[in-house]
Structures are given as structure tokens and as C-alpha cells.
Amino acid sequence: MDYQLPVLVGVGEVRANRGRSVGEAREPLALILEALDLAAADAGAPALLRAADAVYAVRVASWAYDELSADVAEGVEAKPKHRVDSPIGGQWPIRLLDEAASRIASGQSSVALLVGGEAAASASALSKSVADPVRDLGWTARPGGPTPIDAADLGSPAMQAAGLLLPTRVYPLYENRLQADLGLTPAENADWSARLYADLSAVAATNPIAWNTTALSPAAVGEVTAKNRLVCEPYPLSMNALPFVDQAAAVIVTSLAAARAARVPEEKIVHVRAAAGVDDLADVVARPKLGRSTALADALTGVLDRAEVPAVDFLDVYTxxxxxxxxxxxxxxxxxxxxxxVTGGHSSFGGPLNSYSLHALARAAERLRGGDRLGLVHANGGFLTSQHAVVLGSTPADRYVTGPVLRRERALPVVADVTQLDDDGHVVETATVEHDRAGAPAQAFVVVSTPDGRRAAVSTPRGDTAAAAAWSLDGRVTHVGRRAVLRDGVPRPV
Structure with missing residues (x-):
């Protein structure tokens, strides 16, 4: 029935302060409210904002809010009965859309607002100036300041002990294992990555909301230079997400009945057909496969199964x-x-942290209004930990299809104290080397399997260039499958 079919009716996006000017700095809430106004205008139904019975806010990292969803509701004069403020995680735009669509399908909701945004570029500029965001610019002071990061968001105890605290250090571990599994040389794998990201830059060049709008060649993406320094092998800076952006997005989700009652033009309506979510183990070290993501594969194939479509016209993968x-x-x-x-990826379009996939939903809506029939939008959170995907269509399905988030819980035993391990007999599962800003190897991060079948994460001392360089892939095909020795928990390749 029409009141049980969820649809997207309005999308709005904002890019602000591209020049990182202190005088033009606006807080994320202001950007979000502007995006909502644009979404309402896009739907041709401004009254939908005040009519919202649900507000979903994706966690903002660049500025702290007690309850962003409440601030958003107040800003549009809505009185929602249901509000959600997400934790940290890039999966949340699609996971919240799934919840909003599910509540519409069950008759619990008819108009929902889904929002997110960041002002990391402005926050960075302000931190280098004498201006105070609250005192001088009127930014929200409840509580204000950068959002604190919970220790649990930095990885498991084993990951933290080894220094695997950052995505820049963890994702290359998967990359280097995949290279080995596929039998590629470092050069072949680097060429693949460079071509992928050059294609993304070409997409971003056509997107007016993108932070970087220059189409790059594969050579420009892949060549390591002073400006495109190596971060963690094998990724230069151009293959890392770009978080210092000011971008916001808003999506209005309604029932088909509510859309028609608000006189949203039929050509603006995009149908939410199916969704699927899968979570992997929080501890990367304990995951059985470090060159694949079962959770990612299951989310993608699962949403296509639920939508009962073999393929889509386009997809947007969280990149x-x-x-x-x-x-x-x-x-x-x-x-x-x-x-x-269809958005442009995190290094060219920009990576507004948790809210990137809201922008992907906006681009998907544009494509479906322009002639495509089916599209898939995927979102990833954590360290390849949480996956969620949605299929959107230009025409309705019989009903919205979803289900509970699945969990992958098969875990390998993990070594709690690597200093207690014997020196020899360990097999390398994967490794990466972080480089300093001058381009020198600074620290290596290695995951090994122990002789008794456990996993361990180990690292070289920070700044020990020789120990780190021994793990570099420069001139080597791979360390995967080779032996490693430990000296007081410090790994050395054999």
C-alpha cells in the first residue's frame, strides 16, 4: 500500500568554505540546515520539514553536539516523535535510511529527515587562528569543540597495542594481502589502484559539490612525489580519504502516500526497494581472512537478492x-x-567522515531521475567492519524488503601479550610500512600466525628506520607466507 512504500523525495547538498577562510567558517549544523532547505526545495514541498515525524542524524566528528537530531528538529520547527543520533561509522547513512524505510513500511512513520555534515576544513583553519568558534562565530556550545573519540573506536586491545589505531594503517594490510592472494606484483597492484582512483577523480570533476574537481591521470594518482607522499605502503596520499572538507547533505524520506499528499512531482520520487547490513568482527586481527571481506560481499549480494534484481545500472561503493x-x-x-x-570517492569528492554516503544517495537520486532504473549505494564503517547497502529504483517494488543486521562472529584466537611469544616459527599474514613526511620508512605493522594457531599484531619501534625498511615492499613481491622472528615482540622478516 502507498503508505507503506518508502521513497526519497528531496536531496540537498552543500559545499562550503573551499578556501578555508576563517571569516567564512560555518559550523556543521548551519551547513546541515542549509542542505535541508535545499532538499525541501528539491522536493517542491517545503512543508515536509515541519511535518517530519522522525529525524536521523549521522554523527559529526568536526564539532560536538549533545543531540544533533534535536537541534535539527528545532531548526526546521519539527516535532518528531522519533529521533536517532548515530555513533561513529561510515555505514550509518545507509543503516539509518534502512531504519527510516523500515518504519515507514511498518506504518510507524510517514516523513523522515536524514542528515549529516562536517566542517573539518573550517575547524582546522580556526584551530590555527586566534578566533574562537563559539565566542567569535556563534558556533553551538553544547558541548562544542571537536567530538571526542572513544577508545573502543580505535580498535581492539591487540590492535591498539600494536599501534593499529588508524584506518591509514589498517586498510593497507588488506590491500597487501589481496595483492598476494591474487598473485600480483606491487607494480601491477599499484597500477590497478591508480586507474581506479583516476576514474573516481573524473567522476568528481563533474560533481559540483566535490571538494576536488580536477580529473587526474593514473600516473598523477600513482606516482609518489613530494606532494603525493607515501603514507602507508602501498598508498600515496592521493589514495587516502580526504577528511578536511566542509560538506553536508540531507535526504527527505517519506511514504509514497505522503509524497503524493504533499504534491511531490512524480518525476522526483525515488523508490527505496531493499537493504542489507552485515557486521564483521571488531577485531581485525581475529578475522580469518585478511584479503577478503565476507561481510562486504554478503551485504552487496544480499541486497541484490532481497531486491530480486540480478544487476543494477550503477553503483556507488564507499571508497x-x-x-x-x-x-x-x-x-x-x-x-x-x-x-x-557516481559520487567521486573520498579522495576526490571529499571524505566528510561518517556522512559521505548521504552524498552518494543524492547522486543516486539524480541518476534515477535522469533515466536509470536501478542503483545500489554501499557504505562501510570502521576497519572494513560494518557494511550496509541499499537498492534504489525509479519504479516501485511490491514492498520494501530488509532484515536484521547479520554478524560474522567466527574468530581466531588472538595473542594478548606479544612479548611472551617464542622468537621463531611465525608466518606473515600481511604487513605494511608507514612513511614519515620526508618519505622515510618510520614504522612497520605486521600480522602473523603463531605456531599454535593464534594471531598476533606486532610493530617495529616508531622511528626505527632500519627495522621498518626491512618490511618495505620496495623491490619485493610480498612478505605474505614468509617467516618472521620476534625479538621482545619486535618483528623481523626472514
Missing amino acids: CFPIVAKLAGLALGLPREAVLS
Whole structure:
């Protein structure tokens, strides 16, 4: 029935302060409210904002809010009975859309607002100035300041002990394992990544909301230079997400009945047909496969199964690092030449942290209004931990299809104290080397299997260039499958 069919009726996006000017800095809430006004204008139904019975807010990282959903509701003069403020995680735009669509399908809701945004570029500029965001610019002071990061968001105890605290260090571990599993040389794998990200830059060049709008060649993406320094092998800066952006997006989700009652033009309506979510183990070290993501594959194939479609006209994969796009393409059996985004990816479009996939929903709506029939939008959170995907269509399905988030819980035993391990007999599962800003190897991160079948994460001392360089892939095909020795928990390749 029409009141049980969820639809997207309005999308709005904002890009602000591209010049990182202190005088033009606006807080994320202001950007979000502007995006909502644009979404309401896009739907041709401004009254939908005040009529919202649900507000979903994706966690903002660049500025702290007690309850962003309440601030958003107040800003549009809505009185929602249902509000959600998400935790940290890039999966939340699609996971919240799934919840909003599910509540509409069950008759609990008819108009929902889904919002997110960041002002990391402005926050960075302000931190380097004498201006106070609250005192001088009137930014919200409840509580204000950067959002604190919970220790649990930095990985398991084993990951934290080894220094695997950042996505820039963890995603390359998957990349280097995949390279070994596929039998590629470092050069072949780097060429694949460079071509993928050059294609994304070409997409971003056509997107007016993109932070970077220059189409790059594969050589420009892949060549390591002073400006495109190596971060963690094998990724130069151009293959890392770009978080210092000011971008916001808003999506208005209604029932088909509510859309028609508000006189939203039929050509603006995009149908939410199916969704699927899968979570992997929080501890990367304990995951059985470090060159694949079962959770990602299951989310992608699962949403297509639920939508009862064999393929879509386009898809947008969450591309914070090349490995995510590669694993998605492999899971769907796509050729390596496939362009896996309609938004532009995190390094060219910009990576507004948790809210990137809201922008992907906006681009998807544009494509479906322009003639495409089916599209898939994917979102990834954590360290390839949480996956969620949605199928959207230009025409309705009989009903909205979803289900509970599935969980992958088969875990390998993990070593709690690596200093207690014997020196020899360990097999390398994967490794990466972080480089300093001058381009020198600074620290290596290695995951090994122990002789008794456990996993361990180990690292070289920070700043020990010689120990780190021994793990570099420069001139080597791979360390995967080779032996490693430990000296007081410090790994050395054999």
C-alpha cells in the first residue's frame, strides 16, 4: 500500500568554505540546515520539514553536539516523535535510511529527515587562528569543540597495542594481502589502484559539490612525489580519504502516500526497494581472512537478492581506500575497469567522515531521475567492519524488503601479550610500512600466525628506520607466507 512504500523525495547538498577562510567558517549544523532547505526545495514541498515525524542524524566528528537530531528538529520547527543520533561509522547513512524505510513500511512513520555534515576544513583553519568558534562565530556550545573519540573506536586491545589505531594503517594490510592472494606484483597492484582512483577523480570533476574537481591521470594518482607522499605502503596520499572538507547533505524520506499528499512531482520520487547490513568482527586481527571481506560481499549480494534484481545500472561503493572498491568489484564479479562510484570517492569528492554516503544517495537520486532504473549505494564503517547497502529504483517494488543486521562472529584466537611469544616459527599474514613526511620508512605493522594457531599484531619501534625498511615492499613481491622472528615482540622478516 502507498503508505507503506518508502521513497526519497528531496536531496540537498552543500559545499562550503573551499578556501578555508576563517571569516567564512560555518559550523556543521548551519551547513546541515542549509542542505535541508535545499532538499525541501528539491522536493517542491517545503512543508515536509515541519511535518517530519522522525529525524536521523549521522554523527559529526568536526564539532560536538549533545543531540544533533534535536537541534535539527528545532531548526526546521519539527516535532518528531522519533529521533536517532548515530555513533561513529561510515555505514550509518545507509543503516539509518534502512531504519527510516523500515518504519515507514511498518506504518510507524510517514516523513523522515536524514542528515549529516562536517566542517573539518573550517575547524582546522580556526584551530590555527586566534578566533574562537563559539565566542567569535556563534558556533553551538553544547558541548562544542571537536567530538571526542572513544577508545573502543580505535580498535581492539591487540590492535591498539600494536599501534593499529588508524584506518591509514589498517586498510593497507588488506590491500597487501589481496595483492598476494591474487598473485600480483606491487607494480601491477599499484597500477590497478591508480586507474581506479583516476576514474573516481573524473567522476568528481563533474560533481559540483566535490571538494576536488580536477580529473587526474593514473600516473598523477600513482606516482609518489613530494606532494603525493607515501603514507602507508602501498598508498600515496592521493589514495587516502580526504577528511578536511566542509560538506553536508540531507535526504527527505517519506511514504509514497505522503509524497503524493504533499504534491511531490512524480518525476522526483525515488523508490527505496531493499537493504542489507552485515557486521564483521571488531577485531581485525581475529578475522580469518585478511584479503577478503565476507561481510562486504554478503551485504552487496544480499541486497541484490532481497531486491530480486540480478544487476543494477550503477553503483556507488564507499571508497575510502582502493581496497574497498576492489573487494566490492570482486564480490560482484565486475571487471577491473568498472567505475564504482557516481559520487567521486573520498579522495576526490571529499571524505566528510561518517556522512559521505548521504552524498552518494543524492547522486543516486539524480541518476534515477535522469533515466536509470536501478542503483545500489554501499557504505562501510570502521576497519572494513560494518557494511550496509541499499537498492534504489525509479519504479516501485511490491514492498520494501530488509532484515536484521547479520554478524560474522567466527574468530581466531588472538595473542594478548606479544612479548611472551617464542622468537621463531611465525608466518606473515600481511604487513605494511608507514612513511614519515620526508618519505622515510618510520614504522612497520605486521600480522602473523603463531605456531599454535593464534594471531598476533606486532610493530617495529616508531622511528626505527632500519627495522621498518626491512618490511618495505620496495623491490619485493610480498612478505605474505614468509617467516618472521620476534625479538621482545619486535618483528623481523626472514
